[in-house]
Amino acid sequence: MKKANNSKTAGLGRNDSLIAPVTVAATAVTLCAMAATALWVFRLENRSAARARLRQVDAIGTVLAFSAETMLADEELSPLRSLVCLAARDYDLTSCRVVLPDNQVVADSRLAEINTQRLPAQWESASMDLPGPPGQDEIVHRYTLHVPGRGPARLEITACAPQAAASLWEAEAGVGAISVISLLFLLGTTRRLRARSRLFGALRQCLLAAGHGERSRAVLGIQEELGPEASVWNKLLAELEQRQQARVLEQAGRPADGDGASLADQACGSLADGLIVLDGQSFVRYANPAAAALLRLAGPSPAGRRMSELLDSAPLADAVRDVTSRPPGPATVVEHQDANRGWLRITVRRLAGAAQPAICLFIEDITQQRxxxxxxxxxxxxxxxxxxxxxxxxxxxxxxxxxxxxxxxxxxxxxxxxxxxxSRLARMIDEMLSAAQIETGTLCLNRDAVKVDELLREMEADFAAQAADKGLRFHLELPVKCPQIQADKAKLTLAVHNLVGNALKYTPSGGQVKVVLEVNTGDLQVAVTDSGIGIASEEQARVFDRFYRSADPRVGRLTGTGLGLTLVRDVIRLHGGDIEVRSELDRGSTFLVRLPLPKEAA
Structure with missing residues (x-):
């Protein structure tokens, strides 16, 4: 015991010694990151201000150049000089002037620099001397002016580049303030971590000891003054010890494995529904494989765990408490649903005649039923x-x-x-009756000689008005000669009407629907093709499922039962044929029906 406590103390000392360098390193990294961020922000701000100043000076120069050309053409020197002075004052320009050839200054923001009071009637396109290159902190723009009937001139604008000294000082001050706040926060956090590290260090030493086989609560317990977590840890150890003792007692009182116990375990294990037996404290005493599968439990047997760990359900917990608190009687039924397990129906019943309270949970998967x-x-x-x-x-x-x-x-x-x-109502009722007969397995075919080409002509007459009302082109192609087949004409008519009705329903106005009958070696082929909305590739395998309707919002706006194509497929297969779909979204669909021919016709 003394040796274990010494090892805990050593572990705590190691944890405390690690906190100081980690805190210093974190502080240094944080300060460096803040300084680098401030420098980067300052550079970005400086560049942004310089670009903005360049755009501003260029815009001013463009406007002034246009105005200066107009005023020079009209010999309005006074307004031009006023405009130059106002622009230099309002936009903080170092200088702004208009120069004629031979360096005659007709307008300047510095009035003393003007050396021409009157505008010549005309001047030659002589070369104009350019001032020296701009300084490092200067922006110089020059614009050539074209004065009609007189000659060229030049507008020169000089401005100071923006200074970001104030922004740099603000950034440095901000970084300093944030650094001080961060340092104070880290110091406070360090003190708190040192207090908490003692608890975590103790827990770590206990877990390591447990990993090496130590099970004594006296060794694995920790001082409760380290925090509320220490109290919880000690309570868990006490509870674990009690459960171990109860398990030992239970095993000591259980008879040796015999035929009766073996048969009972095998019988419970072979149940399709889940079975869980709980004690009076809601600990699992037995769970068959079906229960583990329904609750999506992986790993070892759940025996010994609380039921709340296996399934977090407040109604189930309330039902277990209620059944435990009263004598054996009627069962309580609880339903639970989540994304992982689906719908589960759990029947809670207390076992009668048991020496200690024992609760049976019968678990049934009702996801498909729902x-x-x-x-x-x-x-x-x-x-x-x-x-x-x-x-x-x-x-x-x-x-x-x-x-x-x-x-x-x-x-x-x-x-x-x-x-x-x-007729439409009659077909719908026939469709629902046939669907019910298929579901119960009572659908029978009344076979007789059927001419499929005549059946398709009757179908064309039935749907011609509907196609015309919707503005669709409806076309039927038949072979010159078509043999008879043995089929149930009413059921086959119902299947064809469903296919053509769907094609008309899901084809927008202006489209076309075509039905083609072909006679092949050994079978008849009916193709119903439309230029409608089509079916997505991932949905084509499900269109024949019962009650399935496409997720396409264009389908949701139209009524339908989701049974039509299911009925078509089952009727065709009862005739020994098959159906397939070929479709492309927004390009249309083709449903291909194949019906076998009699051997003498083939």
Whole structure:
């Protein structure tokens, strides 16, 4: 014990000795970084100010040059001299003057430099002497002036480059203030770290001792005056010791492995649902493999851990406490959902006849059930919307057709709408009944001789008005000769109507829909091609799934049940054929149906 305490004290001393150099190094790095930052900011500010001054002087010169040309042409020397003086004063110019050839100064911000009081009627384009090169802190711009009918002149502007001395002093003062504040903060942090390092050092020594096999609470305990964490650590050690003792007692009282215990373990381990047994303190005593899989637990058995460590659920914790506090009785059901585990239904029941409180948790994965319920609700909503549209059209058409003195043309058109929408309702009801039969496995085919070309002609007549109303080009291509096939005409018609109806629905006005029938060796091929919105490549594998609808917002704006293509695929496969989709987003889609031919026709 004395040796362990000495090792802890040595560990604390090493931690304290490390804090001082780390703090000094951190302070030095921080100060250097601040100084470098201030120098860099100063250089950037100096360059920015110089560029801004150059742009300002150039803009002033451009405006003055234009004004000077105009005033020289009009011989307005007084306004020109006033303008030059005002520009030099307002924009802090060292000098600003207008010079004629032979160095005649007609305007200057320094009035004493003017040596020409009147403007000559005309002057020669003689060379003009240029002043010497500008100083290091000067900006010099020269502009050639063209005075119509007189000759050239020159505008000279000299300005001082910006000085950033004040900015440098402010940056240095700011860096100094920040450095002092940072130093004070680091000193305060150092004192706090030294106090906390004693606790962390003690914890580190305890963990190292535990790693070498030490289990005595007297050795692994730490002084509680080091902080509240020390008290928590000591309580954890006490709790661990109690759990170890309880486990020893439990193992001592358990009979040797026999056939009964082995069969019970095997039976619980083979359950598809999860099973967890808790004691009165909510510690796990048993968990079968299904429970570990449903809770996404990795590593060793969860036995000995608290249930809250396996699944953080406040309703479950409340249910366990409630069931533990009362005699055995009805079970309590809790549902839990998260992104990792999905939906879980947990039944909490207290075991009757146990010497100590024992709680059984039966865990069932209901993620798929929830998804089906959601899809079913969405399906009912979509079906209600789908049914409302044709019923509304029928009601309005009936009102028009039964009005007194109704126009015969309008009445005939209304009857046509009633007929078309009634057929649409019948197809929708057939589709829903067929989908239900497919789901229950009771869909049967009433096969008979079917001429697919005639079926497609009837389909063309059914959809011609809809295509014309939407402004689509609807085209049907049939072979010269088409053999009959053995098929259920009603189911096949339903499948074709779904494909063509989708093509018309998802093709914008001005597009085209084409249906092509081809006779190949051994099969018939029906291709429904449109120039519509297309299907994204990542969604093409899912378009035949039940209740699936594309995430494309253009699809969401149109009604649909998500069952049509599922029904098409199942009907085609019941006939021994298959269907595939080829599509490109915003370019259109092609659904290709293949139906087998009778051997004598093939």
């Amino acid at each position: 998804a089906s319920e959601k899809a079913r609700c969405e399906f009912i909503s979509q079906v209600a919307h789908e049914l409302r549209t044709p019923l509304t059209n029928i009601r309005l058409s009936v009102e028009v057709a039964t009005e007194d003195h109704a126009d015969p043309v309008e009445a005939a058109r209304s009857m046509d709408v009633i007929s078309r929408e009634s």
